[in-house]
Amino acid sequence: MLEIENLTKTFGTQTVISDISMTLVSGKIYGLVGRNGSGKTMLMKMILGFVSPSSGSIKIEGKVLGKDISMPDRIGAIIENPGFLPEYSGFKNLKFLAMIHHKISNEEIRNAMRIVGLDPDSKKHVGKYSLGMRQRLGIAQAIMEDPDILLLDEPLNGLDNEGVEEIRKVLLSLKEKGKLIILASHSKEDIQILCDTVFRMDHGKIIATETN
Structure with a gap:
């Protein structure tokens, strides 16, 4: 509540x-x-x-x-434009963020990406993501620790x-x-x-x- x-x-x-x-x-x-x-x-x-x-x-x-x-x-959040490191893949960006709390495994990160329609094994750098892909990654970041x-x-x-x-x-x-x-x-x-x-x-x- x-x-x-x-x-x-x-x-x-x-x-x-x-x-x-x-x-x-x-x-x-x-x-x-x-x-x-x-x-x-x-x-x-x-x-x-x-x-x-x-x-x-x-x-x-x-x-x-x-x-x-x-x-x-x-608690998970996506507020304004999520700040990601453009030279790294989506998975690596989420991995860096997950290391702050050390709560979740690599597989849980991968699952969050799959839920929002992103390929966790893609090597594509976030800097080359479309706006929609960045938005999906932001939502994956918000939900990945099961808030x-x-x-x-x-x-x-x-x-x-x-x-x-x-x-x-x-x-x-x-x-x-x-x-x-x-x-x-x-x-x-x-x-x-x-x-x-x-x-x-x-x-x-x-x-x-x-x-x-």
Whole structure:
């Protein structure tokens, strides 16, 4: 469970997140929608522990982020453009990232790549990947350590129609396995097909909550 209570973030006189409260549970996909600058990405960065709140709290399984835990455990994310080393293959990039936590085997990395439609044995450098392939690799990175919570900022960008269908199936499968997924997207179709509950944001506030 993820509990956000009266979350606010200010930078000087500017309020970028304003008094947000929500309770999110496993086995659901939650959508964040709103124009650029509405606060979607900032909210995700705060859930990840990258940005500290000015007031309010974020609790993950009852533990207060920034107090009981410094960073959330078992969380995967793709936020903005994933940063990969262009001179290495997709597998090697994920291997480098997996070495940070030493949680998973080479085979688990390979499996994550296969799930998103990438060949783990390909020697092609990421610098020569298409935008869609880089997006797939970003999703593989987010899911490879089998996180309980996934934060996905525009995860279907750059994918062709076939790729969009494939990744939608992956996300729905992860939902069925009990993952809690937060998805920010400008695509009305993606939001309608994937999300159980949608939060509409504007100027750092939740202005509407809708159930699909």
